[in-house]
Amino acid sequence: MGIQPTELVVSNTDEPEVKSQDVAGRSPTQIALDRLRHDKIAMVCLAVVAVFVLIAIFAPLLTDLFGVELEGGDPVTDTKADSFPAIGPPDYGFTWEAPLGLEPRTGNDLLAEWFYGARTSLGVATFATVAATLMGIVIGLVAGFARGWLDRVIAFVIDIFLSLPFILVALALAPIIVSRFGAQPERLEFVQLCALLFVLSVFGWMTLARLIRGEVLSLREREFVQAARVIGVPTRSILFKELLPNLVAPIVVSISLGLPAFVTAEAGLAFLGIGVVGIPSWGQTVNRAVEFFSTYPLFLYAPVVGICLLVIALNLLGDAVRDAFDPKTRR
Amino acid sequence: MTQPEVAAAPASTDGSGQRPILEVTNLRKYFPVQSAGVIRRTIGHVQAVDGVSFQVEQGGALGLVGESGCGKSTTGRLITRLLDPTSGSMKFNGREIGNLSNKQMLPLRKEIQMIFQDPYSSLNPRHTVGTIVGTPLRVHKMVPDKQVLTRVKELLEVVGLNPEHYNRYPSEFSGGQRQRIGVARALALQPKVLVADEPVSALDVSIQAQVVNLLQDVQKEFNIAFLFIAHDLAVVRHFCPDVAVMYLGKIVEIADRETLYARPHHPYTQALLSAVPDVKQAAIGGRRERIRLEGDVPSPVNPPSGCRFRTRCWMAQDICAKQEPPLLQIGPKHKVACHFAGEYGAMPTSPITLDALGVDQHGTPVSGAAPSTEDLIKPGFSDAYTNLETHKSSSERLVGDRIVDDPKGEGTATEK
């Protein structure tokens, strides 16, 4: 009925075309990535981050390559009577046997610890970012699109989470878990890790959810959303196919802010002793290295440099990504 | 190029399209106004659309004209069920659609489509043209998935765009081309009714005619009924055989094109028309005097009592504040809602609506006089109507009486 494909008639237009060179169009995301590709600082930072990612992924391979071993120290053979390592810094020169030296007292290799620390740091930060972003997106979309009480309930929950002190919750959670699972050390490690990921994610989604809710509130009045509704596009498709692609910029911004923040948070919690246990982490290394700083500064420098380099690279990369995706904020 | 299906449709008439495909009766939409603060109380209502009745014939076109804020878009959104009506009835092909749920409405979405005002916000900037035009095809499974692209290209061709541009983004097109994409999207579902909400208002004047021509072509080609919304009478003139004029949520005059443009009877229509340049009159050297309306459109939250136009009407009298003028049919295809409806400069001196309302000249109900039983909210036109010529003579008699009466120092009987 109505329009038959065979009966279509070409009506002509003499309106000039805006562009006629390349037929394939470029999406705003493609344009943003192009812009990013021409940003030198961004590319350098991306390389740095990529190196860290490779280290994290290939930590076991790298330790083998350097002939070091995680927690392979023997306090008797590897440390002297004053508990300082028997080889390498601080008392002897550089040695390939332990490029970053050994840990005092235990004699564990610090390079292996550093490699695995990178793994923990990036792994935790990535997981928390992904989880927090997904939560933020879904909750923000629903809050923005739902009118009435659901929107108000979600706004209230967001406010509650924003007002809960993150450190306090993390501090309170640690002893609870320890007292609960203290009897089974293998379970405890895993539960501690899960708790850490949970706490980080649960405290990381609100800002994005708020941002997305605000964006959706303005987007949903746009006529293309009305058009989708007139066509009969199901609400879920409107949210995820019509609205979500328009939220790339805030999501990218949120991820770029989230990653370095979670790296810092993981290290900070580990330093306080309420992060991961039984798994190497830069934060824990820093914690143990502080008391040796005057005599054995390399012990402290290695993890600190790791954290700083990663966070700075992520932050600068994030700045560049934000500029590329949202040219209006460009300085 | 008549489609067999269309020809076979139960056309109850001679094919001139007399069957209403869309029938709207006494449609209302009140938006609640809520107080600020935590506990939101409803403190009033925006009477955006307040008792509107009209009908659109199969393949016909009704123009809906009025100043911005008078409720045109709200009417369009009610018909496309983007909004739920507060009350009233909307019938598509005889079937009530005002109370359908989203789910029940889904199959009907194919039949009633919409073209939007702003070509810069009506297309998703993150989707290619192919996706935009293909979405309705996929949602309603109009064609098998594999043929969607072919169909999209055909549709782009129909609206005068290069079909090879399907993988471009809206930002790569001009305003007029974007509006064409919007038309292609609406046509994808082969609708029977198209609500065009100021489809050319946002375009350059030079482009407007092209888009209107395109709409005219598709209307003829595919026999689509149009509700064409515009904010001035010039745009709809060549498009719509029927025109309704809205003011503050109500239709104040509705007539066929010839009557409305040549002999408008409502002061508001006369004012609107005086702003439209008239080629014919300019040619014979005459110039219509421009009627300037004073004041602003009152708020739809608190509309004036009686006639809503009275705060700006140069003819307003006592009765206008007391009694709301009903939309009275005064010609074969002409309805007007004014107590003193008449041609500009020759308006009657006594209200024409007294019989219909059962009131006296000052708007006070006359005891015993029942309001006429004429169905004043019915969409469409009846065969019988109030004849203004007979009214005129009787009203002159009435006024004459009073002139005779007054020197005696007593009012007429009805006044006391």
Ligand SMILES: Nc1ncnc2c1ncn2[C@@H]1O[C@H](COP(=O)(O)OP(=O)(O)O)[C@@H](O)[C@H]1O
């Ligand atoms: N969603 C809404 N909520 C509250 N008021 C609205 C809403 N939509 C429209 N209105 C009001 O209804 C009236 C009519 O609006 P609209 O139909 O858009 O007018 P038009 O299209 O004729 O310019 C306006 O006063 C407007 O402020």
Ligand code: SF4
């Ligand atoms: S009813 Fe009265 S106020 Fe309203 S348009 Fe007619 S004359 Fe003017």
Ligand SMILES: [Mg+2]
């Ligand atoms: Mg409007």
